Amino acid sequence: MAITNFRGKTAFITGAASGMGRGMARNFAQAGINIALADIDLPTLEEARDEIERLGVTARGYLLDVSDRAQVYEIADAVERDFGKVHIVCNNAGVGSGAPSLDETPDEIFDWMFGVNTMGPIHGFKAFAPKLKKHGEGGHIVNTASIAGVRIAPGMNNGIYAGTKFAVVALSFAMQDAMAKHGIGVSVLCPAGVDTNIYRAGRVRPERFGGPFEREISPVMAQLLKQGLSPDQVGRYVLQAIKDNDFFIFTHPETREWVMEWHARVMHGFDRADALRAVLGINAAPQPDPSKMRRG
Ligand SMILES: NC(=O)c1ccc[n+]([C@@H]2O[C@H](COP(=O)([O-])OP(=O)(O)OC[C@H]3O[C@@H](n4cnc5c(N)ncnc54)[C@H](O)[C@@H]3O)[C@@H](O)[C@H]2O)c1
Numbered sequence: 329m330a331i332t333n334f335r336g337k338t339a340f341i342t343g344a345a346s347g348m349g350r351g352m353a354r355n356f357a358q359a360g361i362n363i364a365l366a367d368i369d370l371p372t373l374e375e376a377r378d379e380i381e382r383l384g385v386t387a388r389g390y391l392l393d394v395s396d397r398a399q400v401y402e403i404a405d406a407v408e409r410d411f412g413k414v415h416i417v418c419n420n421a422g423v424g425s426g427a428p429s430l431d432e433t434p435d436e437i438f439d440w441m442f443g444v445n446t447m448g449p450i451h452g453f454k455a456f457a458p459k460l461k462k463h464g465e466g467g468h469i470v471n472t473a474s475i476a477g478v479r480i481a482p483g484m485n486n487g488i489y490a491g492t493k494f495a496v497v498a499l500s501f502a503m504q505d506a507m508a509k510h511g512i513g514v515s516v517l518c519p520a521g522v523d524t525n526i527y528r529a530g531r532v533r534p535e536r537f538g539g540p541f542e543r544e545i546s547p548v549m550a551q552l553l554k555q556g557l558s559p560d561q562v563g564r565y566v567l568q569a570i571k572d573n574d575f576f577i578f579t580h581p582e583t584r585e586w587v588m589e590w591h592a593r594v595m596h597g598f599d600r601a602d603a604l605r606a607v608l609g610i611n612a613a614p615q616p617d618p619s620k621m622r623r624g
Pocket of ligand 1: 342343344345346347348349366367368369392393394395420421422423424444472473474475518519520521522523524525526527528529532553556
């Protein structure tokens, strides 16, 4: 059941101090939704909380590192204590690193990026799903992936980032499958360039992943972000997707071609498999109809 009446509902948003999370918070608040803002960056979190409160809803800030499972569970309980029922959960916090080529990327960058971008949404889902199910009024979960979660192109050195985001798309699909019978919708947000602070993500890297660092953004990436959508525009897409219970939220229709190019690569792989079956003398192996493989 899609949420139709937003007024007085509560949304929990991670990465809410900046960028798209803040854009979602603004849009949701304008629709009358109370907001629990979570972020690892305390000064901007407080500033964002004040801004959202001025929009006339209840807003509270929670200092949180989404890669820390115990903290996420603790904060989920605190949000429920403070607000009562939570209906919308946006697992949005994420980091990019502008890493060097994959083989030269330090191990702690892998741990940090998978910890925040992939495990963050998993922790958020596991912590909040029982709470959404318990009140039985329906709800919605939005996970922020990226257009890099549905395609990857050579020469961009964004393999780790794409890896973290491909995982978010797959997991979101599994979440949708698990939650549909409870009246809880799931969406996955897949934007291209948005004008945010993502290129400064190193400043909030936790100590256990090597601590804060600064890295120059490439001029191409800087331009891509600057020319991108505003976080508020993305927030509008997200609110609409919750209303319509859409799974994929693509914010840049221009990127359709990119995804088609990726799918053409996948199909080329199948063409090769067809050709090799004859060359290698391998039998046909009929596969079951996926729709008959459901486990309930
Ligand atoms: N900006 C883009 O072009 C773009 C495109 C596609 C996807 N995304 C994704 O959008 C999401 C939001 O990023 P953004 O672009 O708004 O960037 P942003 O840096 O402006 O906002 C991200 C927020 O997440 C917070 N954060 C970082 N690590 C955290 C942690 N461990 N725990 C809690 N909070 C943490 C930051 O402090 C920041 O406030 C991310 O998942 C990002 O990967 C961004």
